[in-house]
Amino acid sequence: MWPSLVDDLYFVLHDSVTGHAxxxxxxxxxxxxxxxxxxxxxxxxxxxxxxxxxxxLYATTQYATGDPLSRSLLGHIIAEPHHPxxxxxxxxxxxxxxxxxxxxxxxxxxxxxxxxxxxxQPAAPVDPNRAAWPxxxxxxxxxxxxxxxxxxxxxxxxxxxxxxxxxxxxEHDPAFMxxxxxxxxxxxxxxxxxxxxAVGQAVISRR
Numbered sequence: 478m479w480p481s482l483v484d485d486l487y488f489v490l491h492d493s494v495t496g497h498a499x500x501x502x503x504x505x506x507x508x509x510x511x512x513x514x515x516x517x518x519x520x521x522x523x524x525x526x527x528x529x530x531x532x533x534l535y536a537t538t539q540y541a542t543g544d545p546l547s548r549s550l551l552g553h554i555i556a557e558p559h560h561p562x563x564x565x566x567x568x569x570x571x572x573x574x575x576x577x578x579x580x581x582x583x584x585x586x587x588x589x590x591x592x593x594x595x596x597x598q599p600a601a602p603v604d605p606n607r608a609a610w611p612x613x614x615x616x617x618x619x620x621x622x623x624x625x626x627x628x629x630x631x632x633x634x635x636x637x638x639x640x641x642x643x644x645x646x647x648e649h650d651p652a653f654m655x656x657x658x659x660x661x662x663x664x665x666x667x668x669x670x671x672x673x674x675a676v677g678q679a680v681i682s683r684r
Contacts, residue, residue: 485611493608496599506570511672525664531561562671619648634658638673
């Protein structure tokens with residue numbers, strides 16, 4: 478199975494040494510929710526009903542696989558199969574930031590957040606090299622013009638959806654990234670499109 482898209486995206490959206498976020502927490506949460514749904518789509522546990530006007534998300538299995546977080550998300554979708562992608566993004570975004578961080582701490586990818594002078598410090602990566610690799614990989618693929626793996630195509634799409642690709646990547650090539658995400662299966666493209674809509678609405682609501 479492809480390495481966790483959610484973990485890779487978390488590393489991309491945070492400093493590989495300090496763990497400080499590169500994006501507003503609300504937008505990071507929406508991006509992580511999009512990555513989690515993309516993982517379930519890639520493992521063929523959910524898909525998007527393209528026959529409905531609102532891109533309804535539904536489970537393709539009644540037997541959840543993966544870690545407890547993935548099983549929890551799929552359990553919600555199985556229990557309430559009539560909601561569109563946008564509704565699920567907003568619902569999962571409420572708690573997914575903390576849930577992913579806790580999972581990565583338990584998996585020894587992140588150190589627990591610490592308090593320093595009455596201020597809580599972010600959860601710093603245990604291994605800065607491991608944390609830096611997903612972003613380095615994305616940049617190297619652009620630099621070499623190589624066709625990326627499907628998981629990295631999704632990561633490009635999520636960075637574009639959050640509007641932070643230019644800020645995060647030093648090898649920013651919008652045409653390359655657009656072409657790579659355009660080659661994704663339709664359900665994943667619709668998921669990315671709905672993530673972009675949710676991010677846009679979140680940005681507008683903050684003004």
